[in-house]
Amino acid sequence: MEQPDSIQASLPEDIALRIASCLQVSDLCALGSCSRFLRDLCMSDFLWESLARRRWPSLDLFTESSLVDHGDSSSSKGWRDLYVEWHTEVAKRAMLVAQHVEQCLFSDSLEIRDYLKAIEQLKSMRFSFGDVEMFLFRPEVNVLLNLIALHYCMLWLEVPAEHVMEALQNSKISERQVCVKWWKLGRLFYGFRMRDESHSRSVTLQDLALPQENEVLGVLHRGAIHEVLRVQISVFHSTSTSWSFPERASL
Incomplete structure (x- = not known):
């Protein structure tokens, strides 16, 4: 004692x-x-300021907190209060992205326009890599949400592949699989249009973090433009979906 x-x-x-x-x-x-x-x-503010700035390096937390504080003065808050407040706000925003994906699913498949809209939501919400690890790299959410988070980290946040790989492995989702299908306009052959081409790739999340799978990520990043008529992303194995996220519990 x-x-x-x-x-x-x-x-x-x-x-x-x-x-x-x-x-x-x-x-x-x-x-x-x-x-x-x-x-x-x-x-100690010394500890919580360091944690906050490490997790959200691009944010001015005092300014951002005032946006979700309904007019209260954020200047009187300690760094731990600001960390908890912004963590809770990010949890709410993660739920919005998850709800968008859930509403757009059809037979465990997602069309590319809805997929890219989810990535735009993450961009507009300024999710950090730490936010993605905490809320979206989770085994209990749909693998398509894992994929959206992976794409966002690699092509928008430009997180090094080895860091993404480590996060996937730590979260125990690296072996989860998705199927990406895309249809391309048929090529012209002596003045005739040939049949449209269908492509399909089944890959793990871990594979998509590797340079040799840039083709699949490239198709997802570009979407249905030019010769690509349609892109569809599917769950490789049907899994149950849970849209629960930690809020204050993990603090």
Whole structure:
């Protein structure tokens, strides 16, 4: 029972902060529940500002928080409050993207216009790679949502392939499969139009993170333009779908 006091006495605060700064959010919250000293330590603005700026490097969190705060002054908030507030807002936005995909599904398939609209939603919502890992690289959501997130990370956020691969493996979704089909306008042959060409590829998410699968990602990125008449993305194996996302629970 005396252990918390002994930790406080033997460990300088700057060293304790340095150690705590190496933790993930969930681990930091768990540590803060161990004692009053550790709770105060883990509420430090130093720690939460670092976590917030690391997860959302392109956002001005004070400005962004004022957009979801219904007029309250965000300047009086600590960095932990801002982190929780923006995390909750991102969870709501992730749910909107998931609902869009769910509503557009037909027989476990998604047309390219709806697929690209979901990516545009992620862009407009300014999802970070950390947001994607937390909300969209999850085994309990539809694999097509995993694919949308993968495409967004690689071609819009330009996350290095090795980082995407690691995230897929850590989330246990790297072996999930999708089927991409596209139809191309038939070629002209001596003045005659030949039959339209049908192409189909079944690939894992892990495969799509590799350079040799740039053809499939390229088809998805361009959509139905020029000679490509239609693109359809399907679930390779029918799976149950759950659109639940963590909000404050993971904090």
